[in-house]
Amino acid sequence: MHVQENTAHDGHTAPDGYDPHSIVEKWTRVWQQRRVFEASGLTKDEGDDRPRRYVVSMYPYPSGDLHMGHGEVYAISDAVARFIRLRGHNVLNPIGWDSFGLPAENAALKRDLDPRDWTYGNIDVQAESFGRLGVSFDWRTRLHTSDPAYYRWNQWLFLRMFEKGLAYRKSAPVNWCPVDNTVLANEQVIQGRCERCGSEVVQRELTQWFFRTTQYAQRMLDDMAQLEGKWPDEILTMQRNWIGRSEGAHIEFQIEGRDEPVRVFSTRPDTLFGATFFVVAADAPLAEELCAPEQRAEFEAYRQKVRTETDIERLTADRPKTGVALNRNAINPVNGEKIPIYAADYVLSGYGTGAIMAVPAHDQRDLDFARAMGLQVVVVVDTGEPDPDDAGIATSGDGVLVNSGQFNGQRKDEAIAAITAELAQCGAGEAAVAYRLRDWLLSRQRYWGTPIPIIHCPSCGEVPVPDDQLPVRLPETGYQLRPEGGKSPLASAIDWVRVACPSCGGDAQRDTDTMDTFVDSSWYFLRYPNPDYTDGPFDPDGIRRWLPVDEYVGGKEHATGHLMYARFITKVLYDMGLVHFVEPFTHLTNQGQVIMAGRSMSKSLGNLVNLQEQLALYGPDAVRVTMVFAGPPEEDIDWADVSPTGSVKWLARVWRLTRDVAPDSLGQPVDAGDLTVRQRVHRLIDETTRLMETKRLNVAVARMMELTSTLRKAIDSGPGAADPAVREGAEALARMLSCFAPFTAEEAWERLGGQASVTEHGWPQADPALVAQETITCVVQVAGKVRDRLEVAPAIADAELRELALRSEKVHQALHGAEIQKVIVRAPGLVNIVPRKQ
Numbered sequence: 074m075h076v077q078e079n080t081a082h083d084g085h086t087a088p089d090g091y092d093p094h095s096i097v098e099k100w101t102r103v104w105q106q107r108r109v110f111e112a113s114g115l116t117k118d119e120g121d122d123r124p125r126r127y128v129v130s131m132y133p134y135p136s137g138d139l140h141m142g143h144g145e146v147y148a149i150s151d152a153v154a155r156f157i158r159l160r161g162h163n164v165l166n167p168i169g170w171d172s173f174g175l176p177a178e179n180a181a182l183k184r185d186l187d188p189r190d191w192t193y194g195n196i197d198v199q200a201e202s203f204g205r206l207g208v209s210f211d212w213r214t215r216l217h218t219s220d221p222a223y224y225r226w227n228q229w230l231f232l233r234m235f236e237k238g239l240a241y242r243k244s245a246p247v248n249w250c251p252v253d254n255t256v257l258a259n260e261q262v263i264q265g266r267c268e269r270c271g272s273e274v275v276q277r278e279l280t281q282w283f284f285r286t287t288q289y290a291q292r293m294l295d296d297m298a299q300l301e302g303k304w305p306d307e308i309l310t311m312q313r314n315w316i317g318r319s320e321g322a323h324i325e326f327q328i329e330g331r332d333e334p335v336r337v338f339s340t341r342p343d344t345l346f347g348a349t350f351f352v353v354a355a356d357a358p359l360a361e362e363l364c365a366p367e368q369r370a371e372f373e374a375y376r377q378k379v380r381t382e383t384d385i386e387r388l389t390a391d392r393p394k395t396g397v398a399l400n401r402n403a404i405n406p407v408n409g410e411k412i413p414i415y416a417a418d419y420v421l422s423g424y425g426t427g428a429i430m431a432v433p434a435h436d437q438r439d440l441d442f443a444r445a446m447g448l449q450v451v452v453v454v455d456t457g458e459p460d461p462d463d464a465g466i467a468t469s470g471d472g473v474l475v476n477s478g479q480f481n482g483q484r485k486d487e488a489i490a491a492i493t494a495e496l497a498q499c500g501a502g503e504a505a506v507a508y509r510l511r512d513w514l515l516s517r518q519r520y521w522g523t524p525i526p527i528i529h530c531p532s533c534g535e536v537p538v539p540d541d542q543l544p545v546r547l548p549e550t551g552y553q554l555r556p557e558g559g560k561s562p563l564a565s566a567i568d569w570v571r572v573a574c575p576s577c578g579g580d581a582q583r584d585t586d587t588m589d590t591f592v593d594s595s596w597y598f599l600r601y602p603n604p605d606y607t608d609g610p611f612d613p614d615g616i617r618r619w620l621p622v623d624e625y626v627g628g629k630e631h632a633t634g635h636l637m638y639a640r641f642i643t644k645v646l647y648d649m650g651l652v653h654f655v656e657p658f659t660h661l662t663n664q665g666q667v668i669m670a671g672r673s674m675s676k677s678l679g680n681l682v683n684l685q686e687q688l689a690l691y692g693p694d695a696v697r698v699t700m701v702f703a704g705p706p707e708e709d710i711d712w713a714d715v716s717p718t719g720s721v722k723w724l725a726r727v728w729r730l731t732r733d734v735a736p737d738s739l740g741q742p743v744d745a746g747d748l749t750v751r752q753r754v755h756r757l758i759d760e761t762t763r764l765m766e767t768k769r770l771n772v773a774v775a776r777m778m779e780l781t782s783t784l785r786k787a788i789d790s791g792p793g794a795a796d797p798a799v800r801e802g803a804e805a806l807a808r809m810l811s812c813f814a815p816f817t818a819e820e821a822w823e824r825l826g827g828q829a830s831v832t833e834h835g836w837p838q839a840d841p842a843l844v845a846q847e848t849i850t851c852v853v854q855v856a857g858k859v860r861d862r863l864e865v866a867p868a869i870a871d872a873e874l875r876e877l878a879l880r881s882e883k884v885h886q887a888l889h890g891a892e893i894q895k896v897i898v899r900a901p902g903l904v905n906i907v908p909r910k911q
């Protein structure tokens with residue numbers, strides 16, 4: 074059969090009668106009429122005693138219609154939500170839109186539109202597409218972050234944080250995109266360029282608003298204990314590294330001609346005797362203060378050069394080191410030696426005090442700078458490695474202290490404690506903890522975002538907008554999206570900016586920045602249970618009933634952005650007494666990207682795959698199945714390597730199978746069915762259940778395909794279509810299939826004589842007596858290739874199965890004496906032995 078005859082959306086059914094398109098509208102209407110996806114008791118008791126579960130996908134940005142990435146993430150999250158619902162839980166599966174942001178502003182500017190028109194038009198298009206995909210959303214939760222009713226509460230939250238000192242304003246060097254005319258966070262700068270438009274990013278000094286995320290750094294680390302085993306290890310590692318806790322010491326250096334010492338932080342106070350120069354960030358105010366008059370011209374020229382560079386560029390390891398002497402000296406507190414002070418680009422003003430002690434023998438960047446400037450290199454830790462000054466390689470490992478006075482002979486840990494104690498005794502330092510994490514820069518020079526609810530008064534300073542005047546709405550007229558001079562668009566709305574001070578009544582001006590859209594996404598999941606609530610940002614009863622989120626699904630690219638900010642805001646809200654938990658997402662599932670021929674999809678590469686075209690060709694069920702069956706959720710899907718056609722064929726087989734089950738078997742006792750078929754059916758139900766519980770969704774689909782083949786064989790060459798075991802298996806298949814191919818599953822269920830909707834009939838239960846078997850075949854792989862098969866007990870423990878596999882003669886032959894790197898055990902069915910690469 075020619076595939077396009079079976080799948081093209083041309084208004085004709087396929088020769089076998091399966092039409093993946095005609096059933097979409099039919100079952101969408103049934104779901105809406107029966108309200109099968111509405112959670113019971115959002116904010117009040119409705120007598121439903123089922124356990125509640127809250128499943129959330131990271132909400133979409135309305136940049137156009139849904140794309141392939143959306144297709145993947147919602148295929149995964151909806152499978153999770155449907156499975157939990159079928160298992161007897163009261164499931165809330167909400168939907169909203171992350172509808173503020175720079176892309177909308179740029180698109181509106183390009184098309185000469187109001188950002189509202191472009192944004193809400195796209196939201197309507199995406200909402201229709203979600204309907205065609207069959208995602209089981211509770212549409213009562215729908216929210217848009219660009220609605221004044223939503224961003225009012227962004228402003229309310231900002232004001233509560235301002236009152237607590239968690240929101241503050243200061244001048245700071247920032248990443249500036251000259252094309253988009255806005256500030257970029259560090260994570261929005263990719264290899265020195267704007268992640269949105271690709272233009273080269275420059276540094277500017279601006280007065281900006283910040284949230285004090287650093288105040289919560291240690292709690293964010295400590296609370297990760299709650300997430301172990303529930304979040305991917307990779308995400309937790311990325312967050313730990315981003316927070317970057319370091320233990321060491323604060324050390325105070327006296328400066329010639331300056332009354333106050335300069336404090337630096339070092340993780341290696343044991344190397345203090347090797348500090349032979351002192352470096353200040355070239356763009357830090359301290360560098361300007363310390364510069365000697367005769368060096369002013371050279372310093373100013375260098376500083377202007379540094380201001381054109383991004384932080385990312387400045388921290389590049391292989392970048393040639395540059396700097397300028399300030400003709401001032403610092404005093405090493407442990408030996409009293411004078412060491413020269415330099416301004417350089419490899420130290421950042423926003424980190425610590427913007428100054429470091431430089432130990433070139435034991436820090437590579439310091440060594441590179443010392444060699445470039447002809448500065449002294451003194452080894453103070455003997456590691457047994459070649460001299461750094463000769464080899465050009467700094468030695469950073471453990472060893473014995475040398476050239477360190479009374480501390481000679483001590484090892485690293487002992488020396489750190491001893492030298493820190495010595496510094497504390499003489500008032501020149503103390504033990505300290507530092508973090509790599511920076512405060513959250515949330516100011517954006519954009520129009521399409523939440524206005525910051527602060528009024529600047531010449532007499533009163535920064536004055537909060539009173540709560541009863543919220544929301545501060547965006548002006549709808551009188552503004553320019555790209556005003557001249559690099560001003561914020563809101564600054565061009567003169568009538569909007571001018572306002573009376575709420576405190577003294579005098580002439581004042583509104584703040585003209587808008588908030589980073591990560592503020593919107595840091596708490597949106599709290600509002601879903603009652604998006605129309607007006608007495609606060611979220612309904613306390615909804616929070617009590619549904620939060621925290623049980624299952625959160627989204628991309629790992631949000632590890633150090635959205636996920637960090639959501640955790641931070643949740644802890645702030647906890648401290649305010651507004652929520653009863655400190656972690657917002659109990660379980661996290663990451664999905665990979667959908668790529669094409671090994672490369673990310675993009676217009677410039679000409680390899681975009683249009684989701685709507687795929688839906689038109691194959692139908693939503695086949696596209697969803699293809700997304701899930703391609704591999705584990707966290708892995709990328711290369712659309713060039715998968716086959717929606719194969720998914721269509723399988724779903725057509727399911728459709729034919731349910732057509733062929735004899736109607737007169739309906740209501741017959743299943744115990745009368747063929748025992749062999751029933752055992753196979755129940756074992757596949759059991760295995761599929763366990764796979765769904767662990768989110769091995771691709772393998773779960775494979776087991777459903779096996780069940781399809783088992784039942785086909787039973788009909789064609791086994792006990793026949795009238796056997797109750799065949800009906801039992803077909804009904805189980807339809808119910809499980811609804812997680813991945815909901816339209817086809819509904820059609821199959823109806824053909825089997827079931828009452829709509831299949832969603833309301835639960836997940837099939839495996840009979841332990843039928844599942845039990847004396848042995849099961851375990852596949853043993855070496856480097857991914859099957860090398861042996863072992864007959865083992867179904868309940869065998871991982872450790873026992875590992876030992877059996879390692880004793881296999883066939884495994885020893887396949888290893889060829891290679892060392893084993895790791896052994897992956899998935900009892901009882903799989904052992905994969907990974908040899909270390911030679």
